[in-house]
Amino acid sequence: MIELSDIKKAFNQGRDNEYWALHGIDLAIEPGRVTAFRGPSGSGKTTLLTIVGCLARPTSGRVRFKGEDISGLPERFLTDIRRQSFGFVFQQFNLIKGLSALENVILPAFPTGRPRAELVESANRLFDQLQLGHRAAARVEWLSGGEQQRVAIARALINDPEVIIADEPTANLDTALSKEFMAILESFTAAGKTVLLTSHDPLVVESSAVHRVVGMRDGRLVDA
Amino acid sequence: MHPWLEKQRHLIDFTLASLARRKTKNLGLLAAYATLVFVLASLTLFSNALRTEAAFVLAGSPEVILQRMVAGRHDLIPPGYLEKIGRIRGVQKQQGRLWGYYYDPVLNANYTFMARPASEVADGTIMVGAALARERGLAQHNTVSFRSYSGKLFTFEVAGVLSPDAELLSADLVLLSEADFRSFFEYPAGHYTDIALSVANPQEVRNVAAKLAAALPDSRPILREEVLRTYQSVFDWREGIVLTVLAGAILAFAILAWEKASGLSAEEKREIGILKAIGWETGDVIRMKVWEGLLISLTAFLLGFVAAYVHVFHFGAAVFEPVLKGWSVLYPKFALVPAVDGLQVATLFFFTVFPYTAAVLVPIWRAAITDPDSVMRA
Numbered sequence: 225m226i227e228l229s230d231i232k233k234a235f236n237q238g239r240d241n242e243y244w245a246l247h248g249i250d251l252a253i254e255p256g257r258v259t260a261f262r263g264p265s266g267s268g269k270t271t272l273l274t275i276v277g278c279l280a281r282p283t284s285g286r287v288r289f290k291g292e293d294i295s296g297l298p299e300r301f302l303t304d305i306r307r308q309s310f311g312f313v314f315q316q317f318n319l320i321k322g323l324s325a326l327e328n329v330i331l332p333a334f335p336t337g338r339p340r341a342e343l344v345e346s347a348n349r350l351f352d353q354l355q356l357g358h359r360a361a362a363r364v365e366w367l368s369g370g371e372q373q374r375v376a377i378a379r380a381l382i383n384d385p386e387v388i389i390a391d392e393p394t395a396n397l398d399t400a401l402s403k404e405f406m407a408i409l410e411s412f413t414a415a416g417k418t419v420l421l422t423s424h425d426p427l428v429v430e431s432s433a434v435h436r437v438v439g440m441r442d443g444r445l446v447d448a
Numbered sequence: 449m450h451p452w453l454e455k456q457r458h459l460i461d462f463t464l465a466s467l468a469r470r471k472t473k474n475l476g477l478l479a480a481y482a483t484l485v486f487v488l489a490s491l492t493l494f495s496n497a498l499r500t501e502a503a504f505v506l507a508g509s510p511e512v513i514l515q516r517m518v519a520g521r522h523d524l525i526p527p528g529y530l531e532k533i534g535r536i537r538g539v540q541k542q543q544g545r546l547w548g549y550y551y552d553p554v555l556n557a558n559y560t561f562m563a564r565p566a567s568e569v570a571d572g573t574i575m576v577g578a579a580l581a582r583e584r585g586l587a588q589h590n591t592v593s594f595r596s597y598s599g600k601l602f603t604f605e606v607a608g609v610l611s612p613d614a615e616l617l618s619a620d621l622v623l624l625s626e627a628d629f630r631s632f633f634e635y636p637a638g639h640y641t642d643i644a645l646s647v648a649n650p651q652e653v654r655n656v657a658a659k660l661a662a663a664l665p666d667s668r669p670i671l672r673e674e675v676l677r678t679y680q681s682v683f684d685w686r687e688g689i690v691l692t693v694l695a696g697a698i699l700a701f702a703i704l705a706w707e708k709a710s711g712l713s714a715e716e717k718r719e720i721g722i723l724k725a726i727g728w729e730t731g732d733v734i735r736m737k738v739w740e741g742l743l744i745s746l747t748a749f750l751l752g753f754v755a756a757y758v759h760v761f762h763f764g765a766a767v768f769e770p771v772l773k774g775w776s777v778l779y780p781k782f783a784l785v786p787a788v789d790g791l792q793v794a795t796l797f798f799f800t801v802f803p804y805t806a807a808v809l810v811p812i813w814r815a816a817i818t819d820p821d822s823v824m825r826a
Binding site for chain 2: 271274279280299300303306307308312314318319320321322323327331332334335336337338339340379383
């Protein structure tokens with residue numbers, strides 16, 4: 225589904241502080257499975273996810289998504305692909321304060337021009353699935369960490385993407401909430417979605433919900 | 449609904465929610481901006497209304513007024529001048545006018561005395577301007593006495609108070625019969641203060657003036673359009689004075705509005721990053737901010753303009769009135785006829801809404817083109 229060939233990524237290229245975060249990654253990711261990237265800080269996990277998720281372009285190399293080379297597409301097309309095909313759950317959740325859980329969830333669908341009633345209906349369905357219906361109208365800063373993450377998950381699902389990308393999803397959760405997240409993860413694969421996540425957490429990478437673990441260090445794959 | 453319209457609706461919804469989330473900043477901005485529009489619109493509306501009022505009042509005045517000059521000073525029109533003018537082609541009607549100034553020690557104010565035909569004002573009676581009537585407490589059928597410059601006391605009955613509609617020009621006016629005028633000022637018989645001429649064809653006014661100057665070289669024709677232009681210049685000049693005085697405050701308001709609009713907080717930058725990461729295009733973010741700029745600037749413009757309209761046409765522009773109307777003991781009190789010049793409104797709109805929207809856009813554009821992956825690294 226996603227194929228990476230010889231992906232390299234440099235920051236501040238051509239300057240004194242030039243830094244290569246990825247040194248030629250070759251990887252194929254299968255659909256409908258959960259792939260976890262494991263590695264220490266600075267190993268390039270997050271950078272790789274940003275490239276796969278069309279948040280950034282590689283300095284060199286090719287990204288193929290469903291057979292199509294997307295690495296050289298202009299920003300507008302990348303944004304379209306990102307909106308339709310990828311849902312993101314960020315480490316810090318990145319919810320917009322001052323807005324309700326419902327408003328946060330429907331935000332990614334605004335550029336699609338879908339009617340509001342339809343968006344609210346989809347959001348309420350997701351809230352029910354995530355047992356968050358009673359908190360839909362609450363402002364996100366009033367929610368607990370676990371609730372905030374479920375709002376972030378609902379937001380990632382609102383456009384019904386094929387791929388869910390989660391960056392250190394359990395970093396801010398306790399064990400009980402982390403287990404809850406893993407249960408949600410299983411429901412994604414049951415629904416046929418592909419999941420890519422980064423994690424240090426043994427509870428995640430050793431979980432049966434994760435089908436494949438890819439190790440990374442210094443911008444390279446190890447024991448993949 | 450069409451997806452494009454639905455999308456704009458979503459953007460406006462989000463913009464309104466964003467504005468509500470930063471209430472203090474946005475209300476402050478709205479207040480500063482609306483005040484700026486209020487000051488500028490009040491000035492524009494008031495000056496324009498005064499100009500319109502003056503033009504309206506002068507519309508009924510004669511096309512040409514002829515004054516006789518002696519040693520460069522305005523002198524009385526001697527007998528025989530009216531007859532000479534009668535032979536100039538294009539002059540429809542000519543009339544000798546009698547008017548002068550009278551200082552009233554009771555109010556410490558100057559009145560304008562003007563003679564009217566006996567058919568309008570009977571001997572022994574006067575008609576007075578509304579401001580004068582107000583200040584001296586005069587009403588119809590009251591009697592009032594004035595001591596003439598020769599020391600004689602004259603008593604008149606007030607036949608009526610002039611309509612307040614033309615109070616801008618008639619505030620201090622006293623109308624009396626020609627006989628009363630001549631005896632009060634001991635005006636020589638057959639002499640007039642000046643001559644009013646009616647010229648039917650507006651294209652002919654300048655020709656008539658030239659002919660008058662040629663036929664009566666010691667006289668000076670004053671055209672109505674020149675009087676009107678003088679009024680316009682006086683109001684323009686006063687408007688300029690107010691603008692100069694207020695320039696500092698206006699600039700301070702403008703800088704405050706610009707500063708508030710163009711400053712992008714770390715929180716706002718973070719939000720733009722999030723929006724881009726979850727699938728908003730750079731164009732969507734910019735459109736959202738354009739809506740924000742338009743909503744604030746249009747609201748401020750409407751608030752400021754409506755407040756200025758109420759201030760000028762319902763409260764007589766209390767803030768700027770003394771400077772713009774001029775100084776006088778007898779202040780004309782009149783309700784301005786609402787007169788709004790579309791071009792002026794458009795100019796004000798352009799110079800307030802456009803720079804603001806631009807001020808909002810520049811920093812947003814910078815923030816909106818940053819890579820969305822910054823969110824992952826926050």
